[in-house]
Each structure stands twice: as C-alpha cells, then as structure tokens.
Amino acid sequence: MVTLIDTSALKPRHPEKANRPESVVLRKPDWIRVKAPGSPVYKETQQIVRENNLVTVCEEAGCPNIGECWSKKHATFMIMGEICTRACAFCNVRTGLPGPLDAGEPERVALAVQKLGLEHVVITSVDRDDLADGGARHFAEVILAIRAANPRTTIEILTPDFLRKDGALEIVVAAKPDVFNHNLETVPSKYLKVRPGARYFHSIRLLQKVKELDPTMFTKSGIMVGLGEERNEVLQLMDDLRSADVDFLTIGQYLQPTKKHYPLQRFVTPDEFKSYATVATAKGFALVSSSPLTRSSHHAGEDFARLKAARMAKMGH
Ligand code: SF4
Secondary structure, three states, rough: OOOOOOOOOHHHOOHHHOOOOOOOOOOOOOOOOOOOOOOOOHHHHHHHHHHHHOEHHHHHOOOOOOHHHHHHOOOEEOOOOOEEOOOOOOOOOOEOOOOOOOOOOHHHHHHHHHHOOOOOOEEOOOOOOOOOOOOOOHHHHEEEEEHOOOOOOEEEOOOOOOOOOOOOOHHHOOOOOOEEEEEOOOHHHHHHHHHOOOHHHHHHHHHHHHHHHOOOOOEEEEEEEEEOOOOOHHHHHHHHHHHHOOOOEEEEEOOOOOOOOOOOOOOOOOOHHHHHHHHHHHOOOOOEOOOOOOOOOOOOHHHHHHHHHHHHOOOOO
16 A cells, blocks of 8 residues: 655745754743734634635734734735745745746735725735746736726735846836835845845835836835844934935834744844834934834835825925
8 A cells, every 4th residue: 555645744944944053032022912813803814815815924924913914804915926036034935946927816816905805905925036027027917906906995015126137126116006115124234144135235226216217106115123233224224215215114123933044133122113213203204113013014004194194294285
C-alpha cells in the first residue's frame, strides 16, 4: 500500500530565513493590547474573503489589529498572490517564485468591496519583480474594477517600489487611486539588513514622482520603529518625505513575527510616538498617525476624511 502524504502544509513559511540566527522575541509591554478576533462581524468578513478566494495582508502579515478591523469589515486586500519575490527581514509574507496573475482577481476584489460595503478600501500587493511591469497593469485593473462596481468607494493603494520597471508607476497613477501609499519601512541606515532588495532614495523619488504626475493625488508613507533606528534618523527621514511633498506619515511599532525575523531592538514608548507626531506635524505633513499600533491601513477610511479636510483648510475653504 502506498500512503500519500500532503507535504505542502509541512513546508516552512520562510525557508529563506532558515539559516538566520534566532533571537528571543521580546514580551509585549502593557501598552500593546489588541481586541481578540472572533466577533460575528469578524466571521462575516472572513467568510466574504474566503468565498471570493482573496488574500489579505491582515492575515498574511499577522497584523495585531485584525480583531478590531475585521469587526468593522475593514480588510486590506493583498493582490497578485501570497508569495513575494523579495525577502525583507521584517516581513511575514512568504518568499518564493509566485504563480501567474489571476485574471479574475480584479472582479472578485470589486465584488468583495461591494459585499463589505466599504466606503474606503486599501489594496496592497506582494512584490512582483518577476513581471516585466512589476504588476502595474494588474494594480490598475483592480482599481478600475473597484471603481466600476463601487463608484462611491475611495481607493487607497499601498504599492511596492517597481524598482527597475520603467513606466510602471505611470500606469498605476493613470488609474487614479485617491491615495498613493508607498512605505519607506525604516531609516536608510537599516536598509541593507531590513529591506535588502530596496533602495531608500528610489522610494523617496517614487513618492515625489507620483506628485509630479498628479499633483491632486494624496501621497502617504510609513515606517516601523523599534528596529534600532536613532531619533535623529527618523527626523531626517521626515524631512526627506516632506521634500518629496508627501502628505501623510504613519509611524508604528515593529513587532517581530518569528525568532528568525529581524530582531526587535526595543518597544518605543507611547510618549515617544506622541513626540514624533508633534515634530512631524510641525514639519508640515497634512496628517500624521504615530502610535504603537499604527499600521498603514489602520483607520485608513477615517484618516482619508481627515486628509481631505486638512487640504481644504489649507486652501482656505
Ligand atoms: S491595520 Fe490594516 S492590515 Fe492590520 S488588520 Fe487592519 S486593515 Fe488589516
């Protein structure tokens, strides 16, 4: 008799990190407390995600806010598969060679947005360095499909850097998302170890170019702290983002997904987060979200309304 064993479930999630040294995952302080998942609305959200065969960054990244967000039907969709071509040291998404693009995905995302009744949706993706356009066309198709099925829903995208993909950014901007987010993730001195496949100034330039292509588009970027960065480096990063005319900055605490991931250096205190917010606001960002549990897509709908109000106020309306 031959016994067939399905080994797919036994595959480690991060084979590329197998040889990395292990570090102790620090215990969370009291100020990092989250709502437990499992409410009836949470389950409803989960069902809509499953029925439409969609991937969310909420689950893939092991986001601590999932209990709160899904209880309000706020899910952030991760398009173009669940396998990423990069291997960032902080990220919980799987690394490998992804499969072909799913042509039905734009419609299914649009349908899920409709079923969830979202006024504002956030779409992100894995890095697709294997594709000639880095997945730019697929991003644009998802935006257009959401718009067609949900004309009142505002759309925020959180994109990869499209490094060495000429013309990719233009395709995405032409699809007219309401908010263009691209995260710097950390200060430049940490790039080599934390985000080895990316280039800090390329990311700054990408955000600047979005504004050049469409001055009305809101731009947004975010970082994690607790990776060993110095305060002065964070302040310099704020200046770099302001020089690229970025509107909205998010700062949140890095949480180490496993002992093989980049070691968390420390928990930044709530007071330090407040201080970052004060400085960033003084530097001219229209909106700043800085707290231990801030994530790019956390409260994104409410923040978008505040962002629009801030622009109106600046214009004297
Ligand atoms: S913060 Fe963003 S990624 Fe985390 S659960 Fe909420 S919507 Fe999902």
